[in-house]
Amino acid sequence: MPMPEKKATKPAAKKKAVGKTSPTKAAARKPANKPVQQPMPMDHSQMDHAQMGQMPMEGMPPAGHAGQAMAMTGALCSYPMTRESSGTAWQPDSSEHDALHVVSGDWTLMAHGVFNLVADHQSGRGGDDKIFASGMLMGMARRPLGNGTLQFKAMLSPDPLMGRRGYPLLLASGETANDTTRLIDRQHPHDLFMELSASVSQAIGSNSSAFLYAGLPGEPAFGPPAFMHREAIMDSPEAPITHHWLDSTHISFGMVTGGIVVDRVKLEVSRFNAREPDQRRWNIETGPLDSTAVRVSWNPARTLALQGSWGQFRDPEQLEPGIDQKRWSASALWADEIAPGWKMATTLAWGRKTVEHHNDDALAAEASIKHGPWTIFGRGEMTENRELTDLEHGPAYRVGKASLGAIRDFRIADHWSFGAGGLVAVNFVPDALAAAYGGHNPIGTMGFVRVKLR
Numbered sequence: 485m486p487m488p489e490k491k492a493t494k495p496a497a498k499k500k501a502v503g504k505t506s507p508t509k510a511a512a513r514k515p516a517n518k519p520v521q522q523p524m525p526m527d528h529s530q531m532d533h534a535q536m537g538q539m540p541m542e543g544m545p546p547a548g549h550a551g552q553a554m555a556m557t558g559a560l561c562s563y564p565m566t567r568e569s570s571g572t573a574w575q576p577d578s579s580e581h582d583a584l585h586v587v588s589g590d591w592t593l594m595a596h597g598v599f600n601l602v603a604d605h606q607s608g609r610g611g612d613d614k615i616f617a618s619g620m621l622m623g624m625a626r627r628p629l630g631n632g633t634l635q636f637k638a639m640l641s642p643d644p645l646m647g648r649r650g651y652p653l654l655l656a657s658g659e660t661a662n663d664t665t666r667l668i669d670r671q672h673p674h675d676l677f678m679e680l681s682a683s684v685s686q687a688i689g690s691n692s693s694a695f696l697y698a699g700l701p702g703e704p705a706f707g708p709p710a711f712m713h714r715e716a717i718m719d720s721p722e723a724p725i726t727h728h729w730l731d732s733t734h735i736s737f738g739m740v741t742g743g744i745v746v747d748r749v750k751l752e753v754s755r756f757n758a759r760e761p762d763q764r765r766w767n768i769e770t771g772p773l774d775s776t777a778v779r780v781s782w783n784p785a786r787t788l789a790l791q792g793s794w795g796q797f798r799d800p801e802q803l804e805p806g807i808d809q810k811r812w813s814a815s816a817l818w819a820d821e822i823a824p825g826w827k828m829a830t831t832l833a834w835g836r837k838t839v840e841h842h843n844d845d846a847l848a849a850e851a852s853i854k855h856g857p858w859t860i861f862g863r864g865e866m867t868e869n870r871e872l873t874d875l876e877h878g879p880a881y882r883v884g885k886a887s888l889g890a891i892r893d894f895r896i897a898d899h900w901s902f903g904a905g906g907l908v909a910v911n912f913v914p915d916a917l918a919a920a921y922g923g924h925n926p927i928g929t930m931g932f933v934r935v936k937l938r
Contacts, residue, residue: 556585556592557633558633559626559633559635559683559685559695560572560633560683560685560693560695560743560745560750561685561687561691561692561693561695561745562687562691562693563577563745563748563783564577565581566578566579566580566581567579567783567789569709569710569713569714570679570703570709570710570712570713570734571679571681571697571699571702571703571704571705571709571710571734571741572683572695572697572703572705572741572743572750572752573703573707573708573709573710573713573781573791574709574750574781574783574789574791575709575713575714575715575789575817575819576783576785576786576787576788576789576817576818576819576820576829577783577786577787578786578787578819578820578821579715579817579819579829580715580819580827580829580854582596582936582938583595583596583938584596584899584937584938590627590628591625591626591627592625592626592627593623593624593625594622594623594624594625594626595621595622595623595624595937596621596622596937596938597619597620597621597622597936597937598619598620598934598935598936598937599617599619599621599642599934599935599936600617600618600619600721600932600933600934601615601616601617601932601933601934602615602616602617602618602651602721602930602931602932603615603930603931603932604616604651604652604653604928604929604930605652605928605929605930606652606653606654606669606926606928607922607926607927607928608654608911608921608922608923608926608927609920609921609922610654610668610669610920610921610922610926611652611654611669611926611928612652612669612670613652614646614651614652616645616646616650616651617642617643617645617646618641618642618643618646618651618721619641619642619934620639620640620641620678620712621639621640621641621937622637622638622639622640622679623637623638623639624636624637624638629684629686630686631686631687632684632685632686632687632693632695633683633684633685634682634683634684635682635683635684636681636682637679637680637681637682637683637699638679638680638681639677639678639679639680640676640677640678641673641674641675641676641677641678643673643674643675643676643765644673644675644676644765644766646673647673648661648662648673648763648765649661649667649670650667650670650671650672650673651670651671651673652669652670652671652928653669653670653671653722653723653725653928654669654885654909654911654921654926654928655669655725655867655869655872655883655884655885655911655913656668656669656670656671656723656725656727657669657728657869657871657872658672658727658728658732658760658871659672659760659761659763659802660672660762660763660802660803661763662763663762663763663802664803666803666871668871668872668873668874669872671723671727673765674735674765675701675735675761675765675766675767676765676766677701677735677768678701678734678735679699679701679702679703679735680699680700680701680702680768681697681698681699681700681701681702682697682698682699683695683696683697683698684696688744689746691746691747692744692745692746692747693744693745694742694743694744694745695742695743695744695745696740696741696742697740697741697742697743698739698740698741699736699738699739700737700738700739700768700770701735701736701737701738701739701768702736702738702739702741702756703733703734703735703736703739704733704736704739704741704754704755704756704775704777704795705741705743705752705753705754705777705778705779705793706733706754706777706779706793706794706795706811706813707730707731707733707779707791707793707813707815707833707835708730708731708791708813708815708817708831708833709731709817710731710734711723711724711727711730711731714817714829714831714850715817715819715829715852716817716819716829716830716831716850716851716852716861717831717850717852717861717863718852719852719859719861719889719891719905720861720863720887720889720907721907721930721932721934722863722887722889722907722909722928722930724848724863724865725846725865725867725869725883725885726833726835726846726847726848726865726867728837729811729813729835729836729837729844729845729846729867730813730815730833730835730846730848732760733756733758733777733795735761736756736757736758737757737759737761737768737769737770737771738756738757738770738771738772738773739754739755739756739757739773740754740755740756740773741753741754748782748783748784749780749781749782750779750780750781750782751778751779751780751781752778752779752781753776753777753778754776754777754778754779755773755774755775755776756773756775756776756777757770757771757772757773757774757775758774758775758795758797758798758799758800758809759771759799759800759802760800760801760802762802774798775795775796775797775798775800776795776796777793777794777795777796778793778794778795779791779792779793779794780792780793787818787819787820788816788817788818789816789817789818790814790815790816790817791813791814791815792812792813792814793812793813793814794810794811794812794813795810795811795812796808796810797809797810797811807839807840809837809838809839810837810838811835811836811837811838812834812835812836812838813833813834813835813836814833814834815831815832815833815834816831816832816833817829817830817831818830822853825855825856826853826854826855827853827854827855828851828852828853828854829851829852830849830850830851831848831849831850831851832848832849833847833848833849834846834847834848839870842870842880844867844868844869844870844880845866845867845868846865846866846867846868847865847866848863848864848865849863849864849865850862850863850864851863857892857893857894857895858890858891858892858893859890859891859892859893859905860888860889860890861888861889861890861891861907862886862887862888862889863885863886863887864884864885864886864887865884865885865886866882866883866884867882867883867884868880868881868882869881869883872917873917873920879916881913881914881916881917882914883911883912883913883914883917884911884912885909885910885911885912886909886910886912887907887908887909887910887928888907888908888909889905889906889907889908889930890905890906890907891903891904891905891932891934892904892905893936899937899938900935900936900937900938901935901936901938902933902934902935902936903933903934903935903936904932904933904934905931905932905933905934906929906930906931906932907929907930908927908928908929909927909928909929909930910925910927911925911926911927911928912924912925913925913926
């Protein structure tokens with residue numbers, strides 16, 4: 485191509501001429517027959533699991549932002565990483581994802597954590613006061629393996645520091661502090677080791693995979709994501725009274741899950757140890773994998789996650805040896821931006837325990853609204869509970885709770901925030917229990933501060 489002849493003009497004059505040239509005249513000098521090439525959009529749905537897992541990370545948003553997690557893929561198949569929650573449970577693709585990501589060679593490392601310091605007051609005759617610490621620290625490492633992904637996860641909790649009796653929580657029940665007496669109106673502490681697990685997946689089609697997940701402890705395929713991972717209520721330091729209907733299996737000391745993913749549907753089966761952890765919260769327990777759970781999950785849209793699950797629990801209650809349970813669960817999780825800068829998330833969940841031909845149900849509805857540094861959260865629950873008295877096989881009492889709280893976060897470093905908040909809960913007890921609780925509507929309050937790695 486011949487070079488254009490240079491004009492004999494001074495550099496200063498050239499600068500002046502360029503500075504005075506209007507955009508319209510400059511555009512007129514462009515060749516009219518040379519189209520501007522636009523980058524082709526990336527269609528994730530046409531990529532297999534290995535291609536998605538090996539996508540370059542250049543140009544991603546800073547670590548810890550949801551945009552980065554949306555660009556990364558899940559450990560089980562080629563969907564956005566934001567779909568994955570606790571264990572192998574699914575949440576909406578549009579869910580919040582606060583975590584620190586680092587890439588080292590073929591490995592992607594992730595860290596996430598929250599530490600709460602809570603001042604708890606529960607009123608009435610069954611109430612008590614306590615200051616306690618709760619939270620979790622989670623680490624993950626993953627890398628491509630063949631046409632899939634290998635992943636390791638570990639999660640630790642400071643809960644054992646609160647003591648064997650846990651913290652006061654009206655209408656909560658389950659587990660024991662001394663091998664002989666059930667905890668009533670108290671939430672038991674979780675074990676130091678909340679998860680030590682590994683998973684491997686392999687693509688079996690353009691948008692499908694088979695996977696295997698095992699943990700000691702780990703979370704079998706039953707129920708919605710564990711409560712501390714559900715976006716609608718994760719900012720609350722208060723455990724749900726529906727915990728032992730919906731998600732108490734999230735720390736099972738021994739479990740193996742196998743499943744398949746086909747596009748937006750996942751089918752999985754678990755064999756696991758259903759026995760409640762004992763009051764020794766610092767150790768790792770073992771037991772036979774003699775219980776079974778089956779779960780079907782479906783994400784029909786990026787904002788919605790549905791699941792239905794069934795489980796046969798062998799000898800789950802420490803204080804009721806030889807008595808088995810059947811459990812059912814169904815849930816819907818939704819999350820989306822409702823206005824610029826405003827994010828909302830909700831949970832609707834149902835659970836049923838069948839013990840010796842008795843069907844006892846539980847319902848939970850949760851919601852949160854986030855705007856800037858503020859989060860408002862709330863939960864409403866109902867349970868049919870046979871463990872609220874000292875009777876070994878007492879009647880099922882229908883009780884309920886409604887709580888509302890808020891927290892304000894302050895950024896204190898690139899990946900750290902400090903938050904301060906509180907909540908108020910109103911409890912609803914029937915006439916038969918009113919005397920034991922000092923009335924029909926005892927109140928619970930919590931004030932808390934937290935530090936969060938994000």
